[in-house]
Amino acid sequence: MRIAICGAGTVGSGVAEILQGNRALIEARTGSSIDIEILASRSQPKAEVFAGLTFTSDVLSVCGDENIDVVVELMGGITDAKRLVEDALKAGKSVVTANKALIAEYGEQLFELAKSHGVQLRFEAAVAGSIPIIKVVQESLAGNRITQLAGIINGTANFILTEMAVEGSRRSFLDVLSEAQALGYAEADPTFDVEGIDAAHKLAILGGLAFDQPIRFKELVIAGITQVDPSDFTMAKTLGYCIKHLGIARKVDAQLELVVGPCLVPMHSPLASVDGVRNGVLIESDAAGETLCTGPGAGAGPTGSAVVSDLIDLVREGANGTSLGRRVSRVETLSVLKAEDSRSAFYLRMTVTDESGVIAALTAILAARSVSLDKIFQQNLTDNRSMVVLITDQIRQGELDAAIEELLAHKAVVSDIQKLRVY
Amino acid sequence: MRIAICGAGTVGSGVAEILQGNRALIEARTGSSIDIEILASRSQPKAEVFAGLTFTSDVLSVCGDENIDVVVELMGGITDAKRLVEDALKAGKSVVTANKALIAEYGEQLFELAKSHGVQLRFEAAVAGSIPIIKVVQESLAGNRITQLAGIINGTANFILTEMAVEGSRRSFLDVLSEAQALGYAEADPTFDVEGIDAAHKLAILGGLAFDQPIRFKELVIAGITQVDPSDFTMAKTLGYCIKHLGIARKVDAQLELVVGPCLVPMHSPLASVDGVRNGVLIESDAAGETLCTGPGAGAGPTGSAVVSDLIDLVREGANGTSLGRRVSRVETLSVLKAEDSRSAFYLRMTVTDESGVIAALTAILAARSVSLDKIFQQNLTDNRSMVVLITDQIRQGELDAAIEELLAHKAVVSDIQKLRVY
Incomplete structure (x- = not known):
């Protein structure tokens, strides 16, 4: 399978590293090879792992390239990424993306486009790094009626809350934020992470899969962590809780409740021990019971691992595979519960x-x-x-x-x- | 897809319950139906969920039945189950099984048989109930070199150790075992669970997948939990540990270490909070980092959910799907480290x-x-x-x-x- 990697940033370098470093292993496991035919990026790539790859700065050109089977979109942002994904799908190429904002806001129409062109659009890397949560919800729990899903799905926010909770520290949000920025866990502009936007994108994706219906991003009620005070950690602990930033999607009667915000979590909950930059998602379903998956939520290796798992699924399932990403029909449609x-x-x-x-x-x-x-x-x-x-x-x-x-x-x-x- | 359920016990009833109760949901998600064509069991089925199903006590007859696409082996034991699985595969039917002993001891030859007949042998339910650990190792981490895998993979043993660890209780192994038996968490003959045999079967399966080579069950060093004393819990806690029965497979230089037995686990390890009948598996791999999955390790619903996920994969991938269960070739073969x-x-x-x-x-x-x-x-x-x-x-x-x-x-x-x- 010949792929184009579009985007030469952190995740792109992680994907290239895995495909090159574990090439023999992947070939032995799949009986097939995954070749990086071209690296496309508007800016010149810097990472050493890209040395030796054919390079183009004309990103959209990969869609017309007959040597490319699959386009891997790792540019981030919405406008250009959307154009690339649309052009690739229309050209009959399957797409693998790590772009949570794109899938959260335009997933529905992109899935339709993929379906109408008989190709796949896969996005395991869009939510929770290397945690295989898309596959777990779509495949492993496909026989279950999911009743509730709650996730720690932003590593930056979880790092900040974990540090603020350290006993006796009483550090303020802004103090810990600076540390997170110095460590590379938070962006220079941390708005998306600390205001809950990033977690909301991920919840929209997960909730849509778990409850078999598209979730309009604007229907989510979103709160960040900026208002959590050091005293809240002391009080929560006294009462037997910790504080976690959660995305929650649950069925309440015939409605769907969607909440993104800081919550008190009982110390005995499996989510309570998911600390630092780790992510964790807890799913309750009728047959399987409580399923928890935790792992690193970001980074070149973890997110790259998720991208590669999608590529391997494409190799394995071949042209006939059908991801359950697009559900064939719908049993019911739930309205979103008002806050x-x-x-x-x-x-x-x-x-x-x-x-x-x-x-x-x-x-x-x-x-x-x-x-x-x-x-x-x-x-x-x-x-x-x-x-x-x-x-x-x-x-x-x-x-x-x-x-x-x-x-x-x-x-x-x-x-x-x-x-x-x-x- | 038309299936035969062979075995009318707990797991069989769980599978029937899910396929019937969530029929509309599964059809909507897959665009296809999964029909229980026949229930086969040597003894007359008792569970109410089986009422209305066509029944035969001639279990092997399903292999010659042209109306059956997939045989679901849920009888347990080895001799008869092996015969059924072999006959089904030879008849060109894919098989889904929950039988850990069968896969641990005869998996290699059964996978070969499936391959030579162009069908699949799936076994998600054989390890850790509803935790999708087979899929995570085989598919989600397929791009990774796994370095270590450690699992709490026997719910009975974990329940007993959890109860023995309750502070101040100082209850003996035998005392807690009786309680587990009364609660239905342990069999009348608990040997397989408390002597580590069941966990060893599961470790042989997981280790084989994680390290791409068949593991001979007899090469495992196996210890159970019968020798753990109440004083060990007190001492472990004093020193910052809990006690868990683990199955560990890890690569040490060019050798494979396989250990099944009670271990001191640091309280800050993600495995330390996996309590009671829950199972949990922690995987360390080169790109994805630390992945932990936890959930109920047994029971009609959880194990049934895993069986149904295999059935849905068979529907979804169709005849062209290739499970990665049989690796195509091998990069290296590790010898097993001596104890x-x-x-x-x-x-x-x-x-x-x-x-x-x-x-x-x-x-x-x-x-x-x-x-x-x-x-x-x-x-x-x-x-x-x-x-x-x-x-x-x-x-x-x-x-x-x-x-x-x-x-x-x-x-x-x-x-x-x-x-x-x-x-």
């Missing part, structure tokens, strides 16, 4: 004046809105103030938000109210 | 008389054999005796065993010496 209708337990943290009767007054406001409490924790601060932390029972978010408005209007509450979902 | 040449850190526990100079004498014996120590812990017992626990640095097992012989000959050592590998 205010979402039901969950929540964590609330606020500062109150230290007068007698304050807790009674606040809990009365909550009780009047049917918000019952699972846990309550109070800690004296200086200046006659206290920090109050509440864990609610399951409650409709709209109800809780109304109660929070009333709490904020109460004279004893002298801070904003931090609200985090409890997973 | 005495295995290098590891080890945990030693012994009771000694409480005299001055005893520790000095014992450590001198070890030092003379080049056994250096990472940790040493002594606890006074009654009767002027002490429990001594040592964690060695990496040492060749043959050297350590010789040192242990010398320790046992020393008059101050008044117990057997417990030896556990440190993972």
